Amino acid sequence: MKHFPHILFRFSVKTAATQRERETMTRLFDDSSLATAAHILAHGPLSRADTARDLELSPATLTRLVRPLMKSGMITEVRSGVSKTGMGRPTQLLAVPPDQHAFIGVNLTGTMIHCVRTDANARILSREAVPVESHAPEDCLHQLCAVIRRQIGNQDDSQLEGIGISLGGKIDSSRIKENRFLGWQNVDLHSITHEINSSSHPDIEFVNDVTGLTMLEQWFGLGRKCEDFVVATIGAGIGNGMVHNLRAVRSPLSGLGTTSHIPLAGAHGVCQYGHVGCANGALTLPAVLSRAQTGRAITNSDSAPTSAEELINLADYGDKSCRRAIIEFTENLAIYVQTVASAALVLDVVLDGEGVCLLESRWADNFDKHLKSYGRPNDPRIRVHRRSGSFDRWAQGAAVAAIVKWLIRTTGSTKW
Secondary structure: OEEOOOOOOEEEEEOOOOOOOEEEEEOOOOOHHHHHHHHHHHHOOEEHHHHHHHHOOOHHHHHHHHHHHHHHOOOEEEEEEOOOOOOOOOEEEEEOOHHHOEEEEEEEOOOEEEEEEEOOOOOEEEEEEEEOOOOOHHHHHHHHHHHHHHHHHOOOHHHEEEEEEEEOOEEEOOEEEEEOOOOEEEEEOHHHHHHHHOOOOOEEEEEEHHHHHHHHHHHHOHHHOOOOEEEEEEOOOEEEEEEEOOEEEEOOOOOOOHHHHOEOOOOOOEOOOOOEOEHHHHHOHHHHHHHHHHHHOOOOOOOOOOOHHHHHHHHHOOOHHHHHHHHHHHHHHHHHHHHHHHHHOOOEEEEEOHHHHHHHOHHHOOHHHHOOOOOOOOOOOOEEEEOOOOHHHHHHHHHHHHHHHHHHHHOOOOOO
C-alpha cells in the first residue's frame, strides 16, 4: 500500500506521565520545516517546549526551523499560555494565524454545487449552494467558475491562498476519468484553472470527494486523537478512505468505490451492475428508497418515499414497508462497517454522507446490536463516529486539500 505524500504522518509513544494514554506525535521526514508547520497547524496554539517535545527536536533545532516560518508570516506567536503539561511559566504560543489565510472548497455533485470559504483551520466563513444547471462539461464548469468567482469577489482576495475542488470518481491530476453522477468520462478540468487564475492566481487542487473528506478527518477531526481509522460514506454512492498511522492510504483503486460492491450477508437488493446483495444495492439512498417504494406500490399509487426524511416520517406514521426498509438498511450497514473495519485492521469508523441520517430513526435501534454480529465474543468493539452528512463537509474536505497544498508551497517543500 502507498500513502498520500502530502498528508501528515504521526506515531504514538507512551509518556512517563501517563501509562494508559497514548499521545500522537509527528514523525519527521526529510523536510522538517514542513513537518513543523503541519504539526502547529493541526495542534496549535502550542508552546515551543510542547512543539519541540512532540517533534522530538532540541530547542535550538526548533528555533532554526521556526524562524523562517515566522519571517514568512505562516507562523506567529500569539496569546500567552502554558504548556499542555501544566508546568512552567506562561509563555508565548506558536500558531498558524487562521484568520490571515483563506481558502475556497467546492464539492460538485450530480445535482448541486456546494462552495465554502474557510480559514486555515478549515472553519467555514461563508457558504453557497446552487443547483447544477447542466451536466454538459463545458456548461457545468463555467457555472462552477462563476460560483468560485462570487466567493472571491465577496471577500478580501489578498488572503486567498488556494482553491480545492472535489467530486466523485477517479481523478488523475485535473482529469476526471469517470463520474457516474454527472455522466462524465475523461473530462479535463484544466479550463477551470485557466479561467480562475486569469483573475486571482490562486493555487487550485483537484481531489476525489471521499479523499477530501478523509483529509478533513485526518487533519481537523478524528485524526487529532486517533491513529488508525476508516471513513465510510453512505449516500447516492458508497465510498471509503483509510488512515493508517495517521497517514491517509492511497492505491490505484482510490476513487473507484470498490467497497460499494462487496457482498453483505442478508442483503437482497440489486445494484446497477446486476449484483445481488452488494453494498451499493443495499445501502445507497436510491436503493433503500426503492425498497420502500416497491412495498408501498402494492396498495399505494404515489411514488413515496422520495427522500430520507419522508422515509422516516412514513415509518413513524406506521408504514411497514418503510419501517422494514430502514431496519434492513441498518442491519446491512452494521455488517458493512464490520467488514471494512476488519479488513483495514481498525477499531474506529467515521460514518458520513446523507444516508447517515437514517440511523437517527427509532427504527434503526438495531444498529449497535448487529455491529458485532459476525465478530467473536471477546473481540474489541468497533467505535463508530457519526457525522452530520452535510454537503458543507464535503466542500470543507476540498478546502483542506487546498490548505495542504498551501503548506507545501509556503514551506518550499519539494519532498514530503
